[in-house]
Amino acid sequence: MINMPMRAVSDAFHDAWRLRWPFLLSRLVFGLLVLLLLAPVTSVALRGAIALSGKPALSDFDIAMFLFSPVGFAALLLVGALVLTSYVLNVAFMMAIALHARRNGERRFEEGVANILPRFRAILGFAVRLILRIVGIVLPFVAIAALIAGKYLSEYDINYYLSERPPEFLQAVGAIGAVLAVMLVLLFRALLSWAFALPLVLFESVRPGESFALSSAEMKGRRLDLLLAVLAWGVISALAVSIVFGIASVAANLVVDAVAPDLKALAAALLIILAAWSLVNLLVTATTTGALACLLMERAGWPGTEGVRPSGRESRTLLRSVLLGGAAVAAVLAALGAANLFTFKTEDAVEVIAHRGAAGARPENTMAAFALAIEDKADWIELDVQESAEGAVIVVHDSDFMKLAGNPLKAWDATAAELAEIDIGSWFASDYAGERTPLLSDVLELTRGTESGVLIELKYYGHDEMLEQRVADVVEAAGMEDRVQLMSLKYEAVQKMKALRPDWTVGLLASATVGRPWELEADFLAMNMGLVSHSLVRSTQAAGKRVHVWTVNDPLAMSEMLSLGVDGLITDEPALARQVIAQRAELRTLERIVLALGSRLGLVTSDKEYRDGSP
Structure with a gap:
């Protein structure tokens, strides 16, 4: 029984690697889409936060901690919903690309787009319903966890609890851990039951509202099989991502030794490493996400093509032009939004x-x-x-x-x-x-x-x-x-x-x-x-x-x-x-955040030893 899921996972990664370039394009398009939507929104929100704070500027960590304010948390939930929607759309496109490649042997991203566009409204409806269902499962447990934290962990600063770990901290951690464990079991069980919902919406013209129940019915007696397959996929994906991150960490340490203590050069070098890691990680995650799409399609039996409309040569050419032009516009707008976001400069009054x-x-x-x-x-x-x-x-x-x-x-x-x-x-x-x-x-x-x-x-x-x-x-x-x-x-x-x-x-x-x-x-x-x-x-x-x-x-x-x-x-x-x-004083907020992140990850620029660091 274990061999069948493992064989399915192996085949899924093989197919994903074979389709890595159209999958990468799909991942890139939706990544740009998210950045296009989020960068200007976040920039406006941060400028609003500065106005509300009454300060001429915010520190680097004020910017990060804004996300944990009531307004920032609401914005964070919206961001999460947008990211999840983008992920659903990305998986949907990858499913269509994989299905087209399986039927016609063509590895084209635009074919996936052409096949999906007629069902785009249905996919959005599915994404909204999926988000609401996930929130419905998660929210009560998060609320209970917050109540536990508020009761046992609010008297003192959180750093006291983290460093000293008094009995009430351990009790709260145990209780919150148990609550979240139950939540994860229920959430994972639900997601397994809904595994076929998206393929049904895409390729069987099932209404989004009906897809979850139909998927649950089809999954009866098959959850363990899919669970083993998804766990194997998760282990392989995590290993691939970890290897890439490990290589980036080694490179960062080598760079620190080479350019320290020039912070501007160090920030530039770390940004280059971050960019290189992001690109490689993009390919890795595109492949792993594509493998998940192929795995779900295989477990669903590669459903039929009802609702999938093949496109002609002219429409494909037009679609390709529109996609490339749209991607270019999205990239420019996203870059402008990101540039605006990271032009904040904070003064060090120290x-x-x-x-x-x-x-x-x-x-x-x-x-x-x-x-x-x-x-x-x-x-x-x-x-x-x-x-x-x-x-x-x-x-x-x-x-x-x-x-x-x-x-x-x-x-x-x-x-x-x-x-x-x-x-x-x-x-x-x-x-x-x-x-x-x-x-x-x-x-x-x-x-x-x-x-x-x-x-x-x-x-x-x-x-x-x-x-x-x-x-x-x-x-x-x-x-x-x-x-x-x-x-x-x-x-x-x-x-x-x-x-x-x-x-x-x-x-x-x-x-x-x-x-x-x-x-x-x-x-x-x-x-x-x-x-x-x-x-x-x-x-x-x-x-x-x-x-x-x-x-x-x-x-x-x-x-x-x-x-x-x-x-x-x-x-x-x-x-x-x-x-x-x-x-x-010459660094922008992005460069400062990169340096702070490097410090948090344990990077040091000096190995000089001091006799006594006490006050």
Whole structure:
């Protein structure tokens, strides 16, 4: 019994490959048709979204997330209906092409069109009914899944649930999975029952409204046979698509190594790879879709030709001319619509924050690193402060000096004399052997009169005495109140600092998110790059707070974070960040989205290793 479906699948792919060029033309025509309809509509919708948002522009991910707004979701449903209708028409044309080739040995796309046109209205009616039936099955289950998600997964940001996976998340996932599994079983069973409906409409002149019941009647006792055949077809199709995608992924990685960190060249190269992949994938999907059309026709017994009207030579010539002309017009209009869609340019209003100075090029938290950060036009120099044994505010990240100098001395036990003996630069390079632990006052004086402010992170290891007050005293003694901001991983410290100096800007560092961090008493959030999502950025900014992200050192990752709309990049490479921002200013939205997609897929443009990526 298994051999028969497998033989049918093998024959279907053989026929599809033999008819690949007319099938490809059919796939291309309907692809252009969809693009022709969707590109202008989407462009108008996006411009409407900008108008409704009250903003002069939307970020790259605002554009993507628009689809999940009520209006965008309705548009998405319409798009889905149009795509499904196009798919039905495509399969119908392929069925007609295959039938004509089987009867006359001619492999002509126009013959399929000529045979289908008299039934075009019926095909559209069939497509509408198919969509309504699918929606009727899917919608109740999706509504139940949404209710479950709303009940169990709405209290906190979705990234908390995805990263921490609390019990309620696992319960909700299990319940939603069960609901959707039942939906898929019912949907697949229905689609199997309706497998012969389209051939009946096309070649037996059956009315669309009656075709589903007739198909179900003919499928009795044959579902398992068709199920095995469709599963085999699906496995082969998925394998073919995966191979093409794998080759494209390898090519993308090779390109990254060759052209990085030139983002414009990288975007162009990735677009070329994307275009090449799209063309090859078009041929592959045309063949797999054609194989499905042939398979369904074979399982239906290659139904008769009632309702199919053969065309004469003159009509074929006229039809060919009309098709070619229409395809050319569609291509031009689709290209114009797509060009309009992707001419959006978003401005990157982002600050560059030098992590412990320019720590990628000089030893961290040293005057040398801070001086280079100023040269690199960093908006802010981020540094870490603790109290010494004598109550001085010193710049040091760790609790001791083991990492920097192999010295176990604790920061809170260190005296000025001891600090003067500890070399914190030689671990990086011998040129920096003279670097010593700076005072906060030294760094403030270094930045005086420059365009770089100082972002002070308050570090706590359980031995602080009055760190917040001492930092405030140092800043005020330097008269630099308007050139500093503060932050800490410790929320109580943020609250204490705000209580001491209510007018100062104080933010919260977060290496994990629980709940709604934007509702906390902080002026900004500094988030781990792995936690940042578009929804988190939007929610935080909607609450009137800024979002900084750490520690971002790869150009592609920087570009992705900028596309998410973050307000600050905390990086060891401030000069590189400036370069990325400048390059992105020349990129269009399409190029930026391609780069963000590459970053999401795991592409990196730098293999440089950093000693410490913590805040």
